[in-house]
Amino acid sequence: MQKWVLLALLLVVSIGKAQALDVQPEVPDAKPEVLTDGNLSRVYGGWLFKGGFRDASFTGINPNYRISQGDTLLVQLWGGLDFQQQAVVDAQGNIFIPKVGPVRVLGVENRNLNAVVLKSVERVYKSNVEAYVTLASSQTVKVFLSGLVVKPGLYEGQSADSILRYIDQAGGIREDLGSYRYIEVKRHGETLYRVDLYAFIERGEMPDIQLQDGDVIFVDRKRGDVSVEGEVSFSGKYELKETNTPLKEILAAVVGGERATHVTLVEPNGTRVGARQYAVTEIDGVVVTPGTLIKVTSQLRADSISVEVTGEHESRTEIVLPWGATLKDLLDQVVFTELSDKKAVQLFRQAVAERQKEMLMSSLAALEQSVLTARSGTKDTAELRQVEADTVLRWIDRARQVQPRGQVLLSDGYDPATVVLKQGDKVVIPPKRNLVMIHGEVLFPTAITYTKGETIEGYVEQAGGTNADLEDMNTLVMKPNGMFRSANDKLDSKKMIGPGDEIFVLAKPDLKALQLTKDVSQVIYQIAVSAAVALAI
Template sequence: MRNNKVIQNIDLYDFILNGFLPKFNFKDNDVILVERQKATVVVSGSVRAPFRFEFKDEQTSGEELSKFALPLAKVSHVGIVGDRNHGPFSVYLPFNEFKEFTLQDGDRLIFNDDIRAQIIDIQVAGSYLGPSYFAVHKNTRLHDLLAHIKIDKELADYESIYIQRKSVAKQQKEMIDQALDRLERTIFTSPASSDGEAKIRAEEGKMILEFTKRARQAVPLGKVIISDQGKVANIRLEQGDVIYIPPKTDLIQVAGEVLMPQALVYNPQASIEDYIAWAGGYSERANYDEILVIHANGMIDVDASGTLKPGDQVLVLPKVDTKVLQAVKDITQILYQIAIAANVVN
């Protein structure tokens, strides 16, 4: 305003939406008058622009608002909460009906995806022929899909199939993190009866923090064991499942606390101790009593006296020094969880 007259009207929405800003030169004593905010609605949910929006008029349509809120393609319904002359109200409309709905000042909107996908994506890995991805109905069971997966029986260990499932991996990760949290609380809340014991606890705490830091880096595989002695369970598949068909192999993997982790040719006459000896023997940190055998189907055998099969993994767990750490039992349990969930021992 200049000399009490309107010289220029500027709508900043032209700039916000389209980048257009008119050229204007100010003079001394000019006044910039920002008008009072008009009717507004608040938008949240599955939209690209979850903001508060202002109307040009006292009301607007759902279709007009959608141009600015930019709903995602998956949106199926819109919830509306507000007030009218008859009092508070709340409605839940299909998106097509929402376009014709009249919005007023103070309405609150949430855009939802309430139509669940009827098709899920399944991946196949390992030894197989044909496509690696399948789009199937959400109620499909494993046997129904296996009938469409081609394999070479000479190359695929089809009796040791297992599934890698995201929801299981998430649960395994949560259990490991919870165990680590309990371990940290136990160490840092234990009382000390003397200055000497306090110093020992402080050093112990540093080692525990280093251990938990590395342990949290383990990434669980989310294995679902579905096969045993040639029988495969007919479970319902979930979105993102990976059906793993192990390849047939003549090797035994030896890892963990051995001097030279490596793959060795299967020998039906050899024992677990023989394979560990061929891998250079135990390392200085090895726990002779904590040896896991991970079979091709994902099953875990904690009995080192059992027999091995081609494709098995021998995993030697590390030893926790009882002279240094008091929480040996907790640490050993966590090592088991990590070894089983992720097939790794750092």
């Protein structure tokens, strides 16, 4: 017996040790990155059913509404007959008024309701009787949603409610199979209405439908669609109603871009695929069939570009140049001043900024994954990492808001005649400055007057010093032209700093995981170089 007890104790201890080696910090669940168009459908019309109809109901005040069984009317008579009460339309389509009898109102338009009731009253009371009759509320009905909706079933609403409300309650139309153009309202097996929701989207047309208990809203399958992409406001699937649909009709629906010049149709033809191209001004009579890819392109050839010029100069702030012009062509037109720093010209480009942003987001995603998957050997270590993980994750959220500058670095000795400019480029002519800016992990980030021969250590001391040893920091120097240089091994060099330089003192975070410290340091460096921002953790 003692032997078995001892074995059991050993087993418990061994299990405890094994579990202690796999303790993980409790960090918040990673949230999926939300795309810019994450709330938009890739099917034309799919945005209709995002909950915008289900919570709104008609009260029956529409003047075209026809009175139906179960509706509640407010009836008021005065003069020779004093009567006031609510009356419900019975199964025969009547309301009952004392001393008058049943009055048939079934099918009467709301606008004519008062006149119809008064006419019936005047058959008994020839004079001195006035009437006021209004629809208090329409009847509640239960309608079947069938076909290719997300959640088929029986749904309740008002008889005057639009079919959009019922489809919305059913979760909308299945985008893989359901049709937005073939929807039927059926009663007792017969089709009363056929609805094309594209007519509602594109022209605001919706038939006036009054529903009854047991009606069926049936969403049929789609007959085919085409894909649209390129210079359009909507990219995705567009459902066709007919096998041959005018191309002009589709482009009018997806709102072709103002820069669009040509349309290419890539369409299946039996076992082969062919392509046709048309100018947007020559598409009258062109039809497309299901399965076609419609590519709307801009084939404009620029003859000239405009470049913004800011900073210290006396020329125009927007200069127009021929297509293919170089930075030299632009600088030849710039009127410099005595304060212009010609050697520190800076060039910024949107495409570079977008690429820098992509790289930064990729680095932050990898860092976030490292934080969320880091393991700890003990419970104490796990608790410490929990705190660190929260701090790093909050810093990552801040880092995602950083916008890179998109600077094209013009290295020392570059030839401006080889730098071809692009539309939208921005050129900055910096002024000559006798200051040194210092950022980051110093007590007082500030601007300091340049002193020839002063070292980085000297400038840091003038800024109040750092919270830790400067040698444990990552120090960068940005030259007036935007180029960065590492200064970690030149902190005491008297030739490292010149007028107009900027010193970035970046912290090296002291985190539990060595790899995590390295990853965070790399991202801090990346942000400093791409955005000229010292983002401390």
